[in-house]
Amino acid sequence: xxxxxxxxxxxxxxxxxxxxxxxxxxxxxxxxxxxxxxxxxxxxxxxxxxxxxxxxxxxxxxxxxxxxxxxxxxxxxxxxxxxxxxxxxxxxxxxxxxxxxxxxxxxxxxxxxxxxxxxxxxxxxxxxxxxxxxxxxxxxxxxxxxxxxxxxxxxxxxxxxxxxxxxxxxxxxxxxxxxxxxxxxxxxxxxxxxxxxxxxxxxxxxxxxxxxxxxxxxxxxxxxxxxxxxxxxxxxxxxxxxxxxxxxxxxx
Numbered sequence: 001x002x003x004x005x006x007x008x009x010x011x012x013x014x015x016x017x018x019x020x021x022x023x024x025x026x027x028x029x030x031x032x033x034x035x036x037x038x039x040x041x042x043x044x045x046x047x048x049x050x051x052x053x054x055x056x057x058x059x060x061x062x063x064x065x066x067x068x069x070x071x072x073x074x075x076x077x078x079x080x081x082x083x084x085x086x087x088x089x090x091x092x093x094x095x096x097x098x099x100x101x102x103x104x105x106x107x108x109x110x111x112x113x114x115x116x117x118x119x120x121x122x123x124x125x126x127x128x129x130x131x132x133x134x135x136x137x138x139x140x141x142x143x144x145x146x147x148x149x150x151x152x153x154x155x156x157x158x159x160x161x162x163x164x165x166x167x168x169x170x171x172x173x174x175x176x177x178x179x180x181x182x183x184x185x186x187x188x189x190x191x192x193x194x195x196x197x198x199x200x201x202x203x204x205x206x207x208x209x210x211x212x213x214x215x216x217x218x219x220x221x222x223x224x225x226x227x228x229x230x231x232x233x234x235x236x237x238x239x240x241x242x243x244x245x246x247x248x249x250x251x252x
Contacts, residue, residue, distance in 0.1 A: 018176045019117055023124035026169065030128035033135040037093040040138050044146035044212055049090035051099055057083035058103030060225075063111055081159050081197055084133060085204025088155055089146050090211065093134045100130040125169050133162040147209055156201055163197035164190065 042048065061079045080100070087096035104126040108114045114122065137158035144150035171186040210217040 015176060016117055019121055019173070022169075022172055022176065023121045026121075026124040026128040030124070030131035033128070033131035034093070034097060036135045037131075037138050040093050040134075042087070042091050043089045043137075043141055043144070043151055044208075047090055047212060047215065049086055049211075051091070051095050054083055054087055054091055054095065055099040055103050057086065058099055059106055062104060062107040079200045079203075081162075081200035082204040082207065084130065084159065084162070085155050085201055086208055086211075088134065088137045088158060089151070089208045093138070096134060097127065097130050101127050121173070125166065128169075129162040129165055132165055133158040136161045147212060152205055155205055156198070159197050159201040159204075160194060163193045167193050 058080060061083060064079075084096070084100070087099070091099075101123060104123055105119075108119050108122050137154050140157045141151050141154035144154065167186060167190045207221050210221060
């Protein structure tokens, strides 16, 4: 039988300890950001999105990721900003945090069966991202009308902040595992993440404003989302698998 060299074990233990420390820092950041939104409510009080609907949306977007081709590599991108934007307007911050973390757990632990170390880091990042987005949104929105440009700007600021945090986390994992910081990795993560986040925030705002104007549009939004997912899955199954570079998810 083969055995792991003794020189490899200490390094693996050190790397695991570093990742746990990084996860702890993300949790601390998330807790501090979440504290600033205690007592806040959604931006639109006249309509509330049920928690179970938000949970299903988070699970759906995390389970159905997109592969964006960047040069010769495919970056894995989720569209979690869409239910996040819906939650900013139509749910209390506590509900958004809980559904975001629980949804991520269901996908990462049950569907993808990630290792405990990767699972812990990804859940910590999901918590921190949602907390920062909520804190920035409520700080910028300042009780603005939900259908105003002010509220929309707050949503963009919130998601951009969350996306920057994700890019920094990707770079942090690379530093932990490769032992050196490369500005190119951070630049690539930002150049891919921010445009995608901007697009998905726009889609989330469109969905939010449609629901505010008429809840009956939920059927149209649901049908459109289902068609897009089915089309993407069919198209994905008929093309060659690209070379993946999953950044954070493929680092450990």
